[in-house]
Amino acid sequence: MGGCNEDKFLKEDPRDALYPENLLVDYNGFKSMITPLYGLMRAEYRRADAMGGSIALCLHSAWGGGVDNSWANNSHAEMKFLYNPKGITYTDLAIWNNIFQWGYRIINTANMVISRADNDGINWGSGADAENRKNEVLAEARFFRAWAYRHLTYSFGAVPLSTQEITGLNYRDDWDRASLSSIREVMAEDFQFAVDNLPLRTSNNSKVSGAVARHY
Numbered sequence: 001m002g003g004c005n006e007d008k009f010l011k012e013d014p015r016d017a018l019y020p021e022n023l024l025v026d027y028n029g030f031k032s033m034i035t036p037l038y039g040l041m042r043a044e045y046r047r048a049d050a051m052g053g054s055i056a057l058c059l060h061s062a063w064g065g066g067v068d069n070s071w072a073n074n075s076h077a078e079m080k081f082l083y084n085p086k087g088i089t090y091t092d093l094a095i096w097n098n099i100f101q102w103g104y105r106i107i108n109t110a111n112m113v114i115s116r117a118d119n120d121g122i123n124w125g126s127g128a129d130a131e132n133r134k135n136e137v138l139a140e141a142r143f144f145r146a147w148a149y150r151h152l153t154y155s156f157g158a159v160p161l162s163t164q165e166i167t168g169l170n171y172r173d174d175w176d177r178a179s180l181s182s183i184r185e186v187m188a189e190d191f192q193f194a195v196d197n198l199p200l201r202t203s204n205n206s207k208v209s210g211a212v213a214r215h216y
Helices: 027-045 059-064 077-083 085-089 094-116 129-156 180-197 210-215
Strands: none
Touching: 027 059, 027 094, 027 129, 059 094, 059 129, 094 129, 129 180, 129 210, 180 210
16 A cells, blocks of 8 residues: 555544543643542442442452451351451452452552653643652652552562553563562652652642651
């Protein structure tokens, strides 16, 4: 096809919908991408089946199993561990799969924000505030990544460590578990970055602040 320029023909240029390529190009676009991270964080208190899972059970219920303030009023197989401490060893229950997938949805989203913040041509504004805006976005994303790994490591111990955006060029399905010490090291660096680059308190209590990061 002599009249077809393959370089231009194969280059995606989305214009009628939002994609990372046309959203993560300025400060406002990155802040828009941070919003879903807040939503995913709050999903800890949503029913798993509302997020594509298979059970009508809030994710946070998994961490209350086997304690005196957690119980279930039926013998559904997915809820047995709530009133039978021995059931906590049932690692193939859907609730654990839902938690694992939920944690990595947060991590993968945060990694996309973190990786793309270093792209050339991002409009962070002008003057000294440009670097501050970039660091603010990175601080929030890194806070959420560390927060998700905190849940995953306390739930499963050693898990795969991913710190880069997953694309068609680096996708893999042969992940190995990283050591807890290496994961905790990344978590500490992420939380410290949030402490250093977020205000101690914010006027909006629904936003992550330096005080929240210090808590962890």
